[in-house]
Amino acid sequence: MNFKIKGKEGNARVGELHLQRGIIHTPAFMPVGTAATVKGMLPENVRSLGADIILCNTYHLMLRPGESIIQQIGGLHKFMNWSRPILTDSGGFQVMSLAALSKRSDDGVEFKSHIDGKKHFLTPEYSIQIQQTLGSDIIMCFDECTSFKATEREVYQSMMRSMEWAFRSKNAFQNTLSSTLFGIQQGGVFHDAREESAKRLIEIDFEGYAVGGLAVGEPQDIMFDVLDNSIPHFPDNKPRYLMGVGKPGDILGAVLRGVDMFDCVLPSRSGRTGQALTRMGTINIRNARHAKDPRPLDPKCGCPTCKNYSRAYLHHVCKVGEIISAILLTWHNLHYYQELMSGIRSAIFDSKLSDFAGQFISMQKKGDMPPL
Amino acid sequence: MNFKIKGKEGNARVGELHLQRGIIHTPAFMPVGTAATVKGMLPENVRSLGADIILCNTYHLMLRPGESIIQQIGGLHKFMNWSRPILTDSGGFQVMSLAALSKRSDDGVEFKSHIDGKKHFLTPEYSIQIQQTLGSDIIMCFDECTSFKATEREVYQSMMRSMEWAFRSKNAFQNTLSSTLFGIQQGGVFHDAREESAKRLIEIDFEGYAVGGLAVGEPQDIMFDVLDNSIPHFPDNKPRYLMGVGKPGDILGAVLRGVDMFDCVLPSRSGRTGQALTRMGTINIRNARHAKDPRPLDPKCGCPTCKNYSRAYLHHVCKVGEIISAILLTWHNLHYYQELMSGIRSAIFDSKLSDFAGQFISMQKKGDMPPL
Numbered sequence: 001m002n003f004k005i006k007g008k009e010g011n012a013r014v015g016e017l018h019l020q021r022g023i024i025h026t027p028a029f030m031p032v033g034t035a036a037t038v039k040g041m042l043p044e045n046v047r048s049l050g051a052d053i054i055l056c057n058t059y060h061l062m063l064r065p066g067e068s069i070i071q072q073i074g075g076l077h078k079f080m081n082w083s084r085p086i087l088t089d090s091g092g093f094q095v096m097s098l099a100a101l102s103k104r105s106d107d108g109v110e111f112k113s114h115i116d117g118k119k120h121f122l123t124p125e126y127s128i129q130i131q132q133t134l135g136s137d138i139i140m141c142f143d144e145c146t147s148f149k150a151t152e153r154e155v156y157q158s159m160m161r162s163m164e165w166a167f168r169s170k171n172a173f174q175n176t177l178s179s180t181l182f183g184i185q186q187g188g189v190f191h192d193a194r195e196e197s198a199k200r201l202i203e204i205d206f207e208g209y210a211v212g213g214l215a216v217g218e219p220q221d222i223m224f225d226v227l228d229n230s231i232p233h234f235p236d237n238k239p240r241y242l243m244g245v246g247k248p249g250d251i252l253g254a255v256l257r258g259v260d261m262f263d264c265v266l267p268s269r270s271g272r273t274g275q276a277l278t279r280m281g282t283i284n285i286r287n288a289r290h291a292k293d294p295r296p297l298d299p300k301c302g303c304p305t306c307k308n309y310s311r312a313y314l315h316h317v318c319k320v321g322e323i324i325s326a327i328l329l330t331w332h333n334l335h336y337y338q339e340l341m342s343g344i345r346s347a348i349f350d351s352k353l354s355d356f357a358g359q360f361i362s363m364q365k366k367g368d369m370p371p372l
Numbered sequence: 373m374n375f376k377i378k379g380k381e382g383n384a385r386v387g388e389l390h391l392q393r394g395i396i397h398t399p400a401f402m403p404v405g406t407a408a409t410v411k412g413m414l415p416e417n418v419r420s421l422g423a424d425i426i427l428c429n430t431y432h433l434m435l436r437p438g439e440s441i442i443q444q445i446g447g448l449h450k451f452m453n454w455s456r457p458i459l460t461d462s463g464g465f466q467v468m469s470l471a472a473l474s475k476r477s478d479d480g481v482e483f484k485s486h487i488d489g490k491k492h493f494l495t496p497e498y499s500i501q502i503q504q505t506l507g508s509d510i511i512m513c514f515d516e517c518t519s520f521k522a523t524e525r526e527v528y529q530s531m532m533r534s535m536e537w538a539f540r541s542k543n544a545f546q547n548t549l550s551s552t553l554f555g556i557q558q559g560g561v562f563h564d565a566r567e568e569s570a571k572r573l574i575e576i577d578f579e580g581y582a583v584g585g586l587a588v589g590e591p592q593d594i595m596f597d598v599l600d601n602s603i604p605h606f607p608d609n610k611p612r613y614l615m616g617v618g619k620p621g622d623i624l625g626a627v628l629r630g631v632d633m634f635d636c637v638l639p640s641r642s643g644r645t646g647q648a649l650t651r652m653g654t655i656n657i658r659n660a661r662h663a664k665d666p667r668p669l670d671p672k673c674g675c676p677t678c679k680n681y682s683r684a685y686l687h688h689v690c691k692v693g694e695i696i697s698a699i700l701l702t703w704h705n706l707h708y709y710q711e712l713m714s715g716i717r718s719a720i721f722d723s724k725l726s727d728f729a730g731q732f733i734s735m736q737k738k739g740d741m742p743p744l
Binding site: 035036037039040041042064065069072073074079080081272291292294308309310312313315316317319320322323324326327 | 407408409411412413414436437441444445446451452453644663664666680681682684685687688689691692694695696698699
């Protein structure tokens with residue numbers, strides 16, 4: 001892995017992350033392909049929108065279909081027909097949020113599958129092994145996530161456990177030509193814990209550093225405050241990844257604070273529930289005001305949905321519950337995210353990111369076009 | 373409209389139906405786009421499989437979103453982003469099968485919407501008006517469908533009502549450059565009623581003739597028997613359309629009896645329930661035998677699904693309930709249907725349809741590849 005910074009403006013950076021399976025242009029948004037599919041999309045269409053990398057979930061894939069089946073079929077890339085880089089998370093977040101009855105110890109997490117109730121035991125070593133069996137390009141350390149409501153003492157102890165697990169993850173990781181390992185900072189909203197976590201990760205030494213434990217319900221200003229106090233602890237020459245973030249405004253604010261990589265289910269999940277994310281804010285296509293509107297979601301958008309379909313059509317297929325509604329809205333949303341990232345990259349390169357951010361905020365505030 | 377027969381073998385014909393929006397190569401299969409979308413497919417992908425025409429449902433569209441909204445957006449073609457011919461049915465079949473509490477009279481059918489219980493009254497004149505408001509290319513007469521279990525007397529009386537409605541449909545139809553009107557034969561499984569119906573339709577004079585009232589649960593041999601006794605009554609130089617049929621073997625048998633056009637929800641509906649239709653019969657992808665199978669559905673199939681995805685992947689995404697499962701299986705199924713039709717057309721052209729039919733039957737009997 002090789003990370004080249006091509007331009008800077010303030011704390012924001014534009015760069016290229018070179019992996020064996022392709023180049024990732026940063027700041028980058030990674031569409032989420034939970035169970036080996038970006039929901040509602042064909043992989044060639046995800047790529048055509050400009051996505052350089054997608055994220056898949058270790059927790060979901062270890063349960064169904066199981067990593068050994070994916071390995072037998074030739075690895076995750078072949079299995080899901082995506083030849084470019086894939087980042088896998090470690091499963092740490094999902095065992096906390098999805099699994100029933102998880103039991104944690106310093107060794108790892110015992111949990112029951114949310115699908116069939118079967119018991120599993122996930123450790124740093126096993127998580128890394130699963131991710132390597134899948135053939136992931138960017139592998140994440142196994143970590144423990146703490147609730148936004150945990151006390152400082154609980155957060156600190158949990159962070160220290162995650163740092164021990166980061167060390168064990170690094171030891172378990174087998175170097176290969178195509179894969180690389182990222183560490184994950186924890187520490188909740190507490191600056192001392194974040195700083196301690198960053199120091200320990202840097203000591204262990206990773207190819208990239210993620211900020212974990214955010215986007216768990218905290219307000220945006222708290223998230224930005226944590227970033228202001230976290231990012232400066234990481235080395236300049238390594239990529240920084242803010243996990244599970246977020247809304248377009250969150251992403252822009254995080255880029256301004258020096259973050260290079262993002263993932264979030266928002267564009268695809270919103271697409272399945274009738275929400276279109278646009279320059280003009282969020283449009284709820286189920287709203288009756290769109291029923292007779294011949295205009296596209298966004299007349300200035302160049303995505304296949306906006307070029308070919310009216311709001312009236314999208315309103316209709318969404319209300320009727322047709323699959324094409326999820327397809328077309330997800331397509332638009334992922335296009336919007338990739339355009340946003342591409343706009344951010346150009347703006348940093350041209351040292352115009354603050355203008356870009358100003359325009360972004362004023363457009364979002366202005367809101368949707370008035371009804372016809 | 374202009375129908376040219378390019379070749380014949382026995383009763384089977386290969387031809388071209390020229391409409392203003394495009395040429396339909398017959399025998400043709402029309403994918404069903406009930407509510408202005410072929411479920412699970414983008415229109416450009418339906419076209420790329422070789423579909424020259426699709427079918428939409430008047431009943432569904434009059435209820436949601438309503439024909440006037442579609443007209444305001446620029447007509448059904450623009451609304452759903454399909455520029456080639458569209459055939460609309462008359463709503464007669466759906467008011468019988470879907471609507472609650474339908475009340476029939478010689479004038480028309482009063483029914484309650486299956487969606488919101490609202491009352492509607494559909495007449496021949498109103499059905500034709502809706503279809504013309506939608507901008508349909510092939511418009512179907514409004515008819516009454518009788519159950520497979522109706523007595524001969526009931527079937528005859530219902531057929532006579534349908535013939536009166538065919539006459540009224542023709543009178544209500546406004547000639548335009550782009551649209552044409554087909555009559556629908558009724559008469560159940562009774563040869564005299566079928567003959568009488570054909571004679572009356574020919575007297576009224578239509579551009580094409582449909583066989584209605586089949587594919588309502590009768591065995592294949594009865595359907596073929598009705599066709600043997602119905603098709604000869606229709607003029608050679610007009611297209612013949614067997615409504616709602618069917619399974620691949622039904623289609624082949626009907627082509628051998630002189631039918632030119634077909635529609636059926638089977639390939640798309642099967643795609644959404646994990647069924648793949650192949651040269652080797654039907655494959656239930658949910659079956660555990662496919663869980664680790666690296667082979668495509670059909671190694672000789674050239675569709676995007678078979679070129680890029682294993683049975684193991686399809687099994688996984690189907691079991692997990694991912695949208696891509698419906699997309700990929702529907703894509704395969706519609707491809708298989710269009711390939712079948714294209715094979716049938718070539719075979720008739722080369723006078724090899726009986727060989728083709730023999731091979732088709734032996735392959736279907738042989739069944740799926742053995743497990744690995």
